[in-house]
Amino acid sequence: MSIQDEGPEVDVKPEKTGKRAKSGRPTIRDVSRLAGVSRMTVSRVMSEPDRVLPATRERVQRAIADLGYVPDKTAGSLAxxxxxxxxxxxxxxxxxxxxxxxxxxxxxxxxxxxxxxxxxxxxxxxxxxxxxxxxxxxxxxxxxxxxxxxxxxxxxxxxxxxxxxxxxxxxxxxxxxxxxxxxNYEIGRVAARHLLGRGYRRIGAVGPVQDGQIRDYRGEERIRGFEEELRLSGLPTDLVLRHGVPPISYDHGAAALGLLLERDPSIEAVFAVSDLMAVGIIMESQRRGISVPNELAVMGFGDFEIGRVTNPPLTTIHVDxxxxxxxxxxxxxxxxxxxxxxxxxxxxxxxxxxxxxxxxxxxxxx
Known part of the structure; x- marks a missing residue:
């Protein structure tokens, strides 16, 4: 059932333009003036539009659109x-x-x-x-x-x-x-166990470096877990590298591979705490003529879409x-x-x- 407009308030006068005379955020009073209806009618159009006559409803909705009015819910939230x-x-x-x-x-x-x-x-x-x-x-x-x-x-x-x-x-x-x-600590351990289970022994890992108050605690935990698993397996951790200020990028992975190869050209496998860094390692390997995985295995975390389409596709740890x-x-x-x-x-x-x-x-x- 539609309700007749109860008539404008005393100070309501229709305006001839869609612009307000004053600046600032439009109010429900501005809408009522432009539409030539009461503020109660404007409220009803927004809350119960089917109960307002179509002509009146259209006039109010047009005024709302012309003014760019957005209801202010703050007052109600205070109570x-x-x-x-x-x-x-x-x-x-x-x-x-x-x-x-x-x-x-x-x-x-x-x-x-x-x-x-x-x-x-x-x-x-x-x-x-x-x-x-x-x-x-x-x-x-x-x-x-x-x-x-x-x-x-x-x-x-x-x-x-x-x-x-x-x-x-x-x-x-x-x-x-x-x-x-x-x-995230367990992710590092799972990654290390996976590479160890595939027979690799000269294993590296790459994670973020801290720069003042900029820290990737989650990435740091993955590196810590990886390093701990290597120690428990009796393997050295000299190829576990912290490189790159967060957020981690493809460039960080490319640069990190160069640093790892400087430490040990015979490195067999690398875990990166993010797929982005891992993809950077794969791309840099291709530029250097290093075959993945024949000469270097690469593993990441995150299951990013790009890792599914690299050549070869990236082995990774997935979380839903x-x-x-x-x-x-x-x-x-x-x-x-x-x-x-x-x-x-x-x-x-x-x-x-x-x-x-x-x-x-x-x-x-x-």
Missing amino acids: SRRTGFIALIIPTLTNANFATVAQGLTEVLREADFHLLIGYTGYDIAEEERQLTSLLARRPEAIVLAGATHSRAASRMLLSADVPVLEVADLSARPLQHAVGFS FHALGRRAGAILLDVLSDDDAEEALHVVDVGLSIIERGSVGKKGSL
């Missing part, structure tokens, strides 16, 4: 404590796996009319603190962070934020609250980042829908798997 958005802080926007996490999160959260607000830190510890300060001032209903290592100041902010906190893409022995991820994002979203909805749910902490290991392709063979059969 209800609902802002409708969840903050996601990631180290970079260029890593496809973080984008996939955001996609999975969004798919689940938007079903409950939550929106994702994304900030990125550039792997900078101080920038994470700044991002948290800015986002918390806007009162998110939950905070999702990539990683489980934070500065003392950031940890204090998160622990006192009075909103659910969920860490993803890592697993700590003592998460702040909820966590959905995997052990899309499922990780969706699982994180489901946990947040559960916590946000039940006042008592936050008392039960969720810690989920999504697991990992090795994707065997042509860049790693079996030594002795190549």
Whole structure:
């Protein structure tokens, strides 16, 4: 059933132009003036359009479009404590796996009319603190962070934020609250065991270097796990190399191969903490006339699309980042829908798997 317009308020007069006389963000009053209706009618058009006469509805919608009006939900959120958005802080926007996490999160959260607000830190510890300060001032209903290592100041902010906190893409022995991820340390160990199982003994690895406050803690953990597994197997770790300031790139991999060959031209296999670096190693091997995997085996982490189309295709460690994002979203909805749910902490290991392709063979059969 349509409702007749209840008539303009006393100060409402239709304007002859689609532009406002004053500057600044358009308000519901501006829309009501331009459309020649009351503010109540404008509100009804936005919330219950089927209950407004078509002609009136069209006039209001045209005014909204002409003015570029966006409803301000802040006033209502002050009383209800609902802002409708969840903050996601990631180290970079260029890593496809973080984008996939955001996609999975969004798919689940938007079903409950939550929106994702994304900030990125550039792997900078101080920038994470700044991002948290800015986002918390806007009162998110939950905070999702990539990683489980934070500065003392950031940890204090998160622990006192009075909103659910969920860490993803890592697993700590003592998460702040909820966590959905995997052990980056274990990824390094799994990679080393895989190469050892293929008969390689002069094995190298490449991970990130720390530059002041710019650190890739997850990559560092993969290198640490790899190095530890070599030690446990009685092998030297002199070919485990830290090179390249995060974010890791193809160029870092190409440069790292040169450094590894300088240390030992007889190196047999290399693990890179990211597929991007691993692909750089493969490309540099081709430029140098080194056959992969006949003369050098290469293994990565992340299962990036480019690794599937290199020649040879890249052997890598796979994590289902899309499922990780969706699982994180489901946990947040559960916590946000039940006042008592936050008392039960969720810690989920999504697991990992090795994707065997042509860049790693079996030594002795190549």
